[in-house]
Amino acid sequence: MITRIEIDGFKTFNNFQMEFSPFTVIAGTNASGKSNLFDALRLLSNIAEFDLKTAFNNTNLRGEALEQFSQYSNGEFAKLMRFSVEVLLDSFISDNWGETTKLKYTRIRYEIEIMRERNSKGFDDLSITHEVLKPIKHQEDVWVKSHILKGLLENWRPKVIGRRGIPYILTEQREGKTIIRIPQDGKPGPGRVSVANKTNQTLLSSINSVDFPHVFAAKQEMINWRFLQLNPEVLSKPSPRISSDIISPNGGNLAAALFRLKIEDGSFLLDISRELNNLLPDFVKVDVTEDVAENRFVIKLISEDGREFSSRVLSEGTLRLLTLCILKYDPKYKGILCFEEPENGIHPYRIAMMIDLLKGLSTDLYDKEDSGLPLRQMIVNTHSSVFVGHLFKSNDFPLNFSVWFSKLVTNISSKNDKKFKFKATKILPVREGRGQLKFDFVSFGELEMTSLEVDRYLKTKDFEN
Template identity: 25%
Template sequence: MITTLAIEGFRSLRHVVLPLARLTVISGANGVGKSSVYRSLRLLAEVGQSGAIAALAREGGLQSLLWAGPESGATAARQFGHPVQGTVRRNSVALKLGYASTGFGYAVDFGLPTDQSTMFARDPEIKAESVFSGAVLRPATALTERHNGAVRVRNSGGEWIPHDYRLRPTESMVAAFADPVAAPELMEVRQNLSSWRFYDHFRTDPQAPVRQPQLGTRTPVLDHSGTDLAAALQTITEFGDRALLDRTIARAFDGASVKVHAQDGLFSLVMVQPGLLRPLEANELSDGTLRFLLLVAALLSPSPPTLLVLNEPETSLHPRLLAPLAELVEAASAHTQIVVVSHASGLVDELEEAGASRIHLEKRDGETSIEGQGMLDEPAWSWPKR
């Protein structure tokens, strides 16, 4: 389980260290930085699949993601009533992401290339990485380190052994360096990162593929697009928690149930509701109904991930669906760690009542912080040195 998430230099997140529980809900007003936390988690997951550089490019490049405020002095300026103003950057450009867990922790430091003669001079490079044991990176807990292209591994005797493998600036040692004998912790971190799942805004418009029959194969994991919803629900029915699936849908829609029809290898979804003379097909369901069914399929996966992140799952949902959704999230958290990012007070309250740990974000002078978190409340954290 992830116990700490650390972000530094990502848009409004100048320095944020969040404690995570088995079930965590991140709340706050629009524009306060919730989406940046969500995207930071996605970027971390991309590191383990060699996709971080491309993901940063899709976000607009490293320069558009960096913290744009002052590097220091903001706290003192506010204390003495002076306006907080940006200054000339003195330190190296850096975007840092990391996490600690009950197993191994990982931290990465992105920066700009030193060679400015190339047309790819705005592409970020990985300057430093570290895999460590315990809750905090320290000299004694570091297990594998990368500085620029050089990798070194700590042996069983505690000595650092330089490795002859040289990493390219855009390669992560987690994704590219494979030595299960010398560095088995890297394999575990890679597997952990690759298992994380993210569900954002599903497409439910009238032309959405999920409303049309789709090829049906056994689907223990709902695709992030939600296109294979019918196959995913049928997989839960045959190999997952069918009782919880039926109970959740019946509670949400006044005794309704869902069925999957198959024809020529194509699966289609229908909903049977009491009082209607015929079932409703997927292309007849409202956006909110279809979105709720997609969330059900994601949360009841027969193959749960180590971490499941839902970004604003309340979108298009009627307020009366928030209670059954919270109940389902609570049930799913028994098998997987869940982070829910939401600004719907109804869902946040329901999750808090279900035992979720709440992190409320606020912003002051352009900088995101955690409400009520003082310096002594922040989890201990340190970054690898370049």
């Protein structure tokens, strides 16, 4: 679960910082940087898995490698890009070899700085100039204090026994050289070392087993950030018997996943049917059957009057809502889901119910029942004032929830040794579960200003309709 991010030199971000709740909604006007924030998470996730060239040229990013760096008013691009991200991890981590281990620290901070330099042949080289992975000290951990019920704190963040606060990856200067190394992470010996001015791959990406438990856990966390882009065409297809039974970000394998749930425990289908029926009263039952002749699984919805409809003929909105219902009850679904404009394809009338569903897809750190289950986080961006309006209307504003408003502000930024005008993203809190709105990076004036802006935003035509 991401709890905080800091970004500098990437797209519209200039000394940017924001915090997250298990369910985080970012609203705002067009081109204010909402999707850019998701792009930043995508790039970080790529960096945790691949070397820099591959990470920056991945087709999952919008724009070419150079366009990921902030472009200033004179057309120049930033030479340095910096990210810090703080996470809350699940206590247990397993690798592909079936080894499992318990983490000493579940609160971790990862910092990475990437430099872009034109070489003599006219190509841009990318290299890592700073990489740090370290535990967040308990006494400095403000997020935990305000986001987890006190009585449940130790379930999510175990007590630390023995030596404390040693970094798992660190950057240091030695004889004029920048050295990045993994000191130990629980193992004796020198760990792994790389010289920073040559590094074109993160140390994080080089670890593949629980031998370095915290490094591996941080890497797993980041490479598993998923970006839900439900594709109705994919959703409507039956799953071949040979397919994976895990729902993919575009909605693939939906029927196979539902079939797994049906076999595991019949009550899953009842829960999913009830959930969908709440949203779409026309459908009373969700089922999945084996198409023996074709060797595949087919989803069927049964209507109030007893008719059966296969996924192939269902509407796009129905398929989207059905997927969310299945994800909610799927015990294999965990981690972070980034969801762009969930309101797309959903009638405004259903949005309030959809919000409840999204809420159910994120862990409640104030709820005993969620304690010990794998962490789930939902990060949503929207430019629908209907969506935001419903969030504010709800009386039982949940504790695990926060709403943010994104806008562009003009900054004077001194980068590349010069001063530039720069349109930068600001994402400010509007409402959060505990209702206190205390963030050290936001002034009282900014909060007041944002709340006026949100009032105006909510009065747009879209909302009145």
